[in-house]
Amino acid sequence: MHFKSITYASPQPGPRLIVLGAVHGNELAGTKGILRVIEELESGQVALAQGRVTFVPITNPLAYEKQQRAGDRNLNRNLSPTKDINEFEDQIANWLCPLLAEHEVLLDLHSFQAQGKAFAMIGPLDNTGPLEPFSHAAKEEALALRLGVDRIVDGWLATYAGGVERRLARLGNNASRKDLLLADAKYGVGTTEYMRSQGGWSITLECGQHNDPHAPEVAYRAIRNTLAHLGLVAEADPAPAREVEALHLFTVIDKLDAADTFAKPWTSFDAVSAGEVIGTRANGEVVKAECDGRIVFPNAKAGAGEEWFYLAQHNARFDA
Structure with missing residues (x-):
């Protein structure tokens, strides 16, 4: 190398x-x-x-x-x-x-x-x-x-x-x-x-x-x-x-167990609505979107303790 x-x-x-x-x-x-x-x-x-x-x-x-x-x-x-x-x-x-x-x-x-x-x-x-x-x-x-x-x-x-x-x-x-x-x-x-x-x-x-x-x-x-x-x-x-569509990441949700699963095959920047089910924990806990926004970097292959997905909202930084 x-x-x-x-x-x-x-x-x-x-x-x-x-x-x-x-x-x-x-x-x-x-x-x-x-x-x-x-x-x-x-x-x-x-x-x-x-x-x-x-x-x-x-x-x-x-x-x-x-x-x-x-x-x-x-x-x-x-x-x-x-x-x-x-x-x-x-x-x-x-x-x-x-x-x-x-x-x-x-x-x-x-x-x-x-x-x-x-x-x-x-x-x-x-x-x-x-x-x-x-x-x-x-x-x-x-x-x-x-x-x-x-x-x-x-x-x-x-x-x-x-x-x-x-x-x-x-x-x-x-x-x-x-x-x-x-x-x-x-x-x-x-x-x-x-x-x-x-x-x-x-x-x-x-x-x-x-x-x-x-x-x-x-x-x-x-x-x-x-x-x-x-x-x-x-x-x-x-x-x-x-x-441009400007977005601000505001939270990251970790996978806590390898058996945590998404509700569907999410793609980065898919829209989510407040209360929408994003996934389910291995223990049965349902993970929901806390507000309207977009899901970013969803990783179904993440290991326990690693980043599972991020959530983003509109960013006024580039507004005219």
Whole structure:
């Protein structure tokens, strides 16, 4: 196993962008989009006007080799440099985190398991709070509107932290290492959160379902639009999306038992109504939506103690 990044630098100073693919080894849309842009740079079809861009086509080579989401664990959780090496992803973090810190902007390209259309995830509003202080919200919003998608989601880390508090309350004295990790707010920190912690800004683009043949095109177009928007290439700034569906994650519900089941095969962003049955616990308890909204990241394959689904509501952040 080795780690590989490819950097193109203009003689002219400018923004520093990094683009990641295959943070999860079975999410290949980003890898394909990145390789297509690299081909264009190598052939001279695309040329940098200023700044530099670094591509990491395969961020997690072990997961990529296994053709599955994780190698030893989810790389996009608890991401930080560490001397305590327990999984292969810890070694990736020690290489990747300093690389991220060398850049200003991150575009992290993913895909998802269920059917659905592409969407972007951005960070919080500017704030000085203890969880995720931030000062580049306007930059993330402007880029998100130019990626070629019309759905934008925020609220990830705060919602994850709320879920952590509930997990902590359930843990006993014999909790496993996995249980303890899931009950650590830092476990919600992935690539974009780490980038923001280093003073940069970042967007996660979910390019579509894993096997959607259009997903690599979504990734490619997003990279090209990002290069243009940042002025890294001498092309017109893409027009922002005129209408977007903006959503705010507000709660996460964990699976408590492997036998917890959904009421139906939910897809991300399916609408739910207050009181609607979402699933049933192994003990017979019915899980209902607490208000009108949308279900996000439903995971029927989640293990006990892991995120089962998120709920989101309308976000006024992009209202005219």
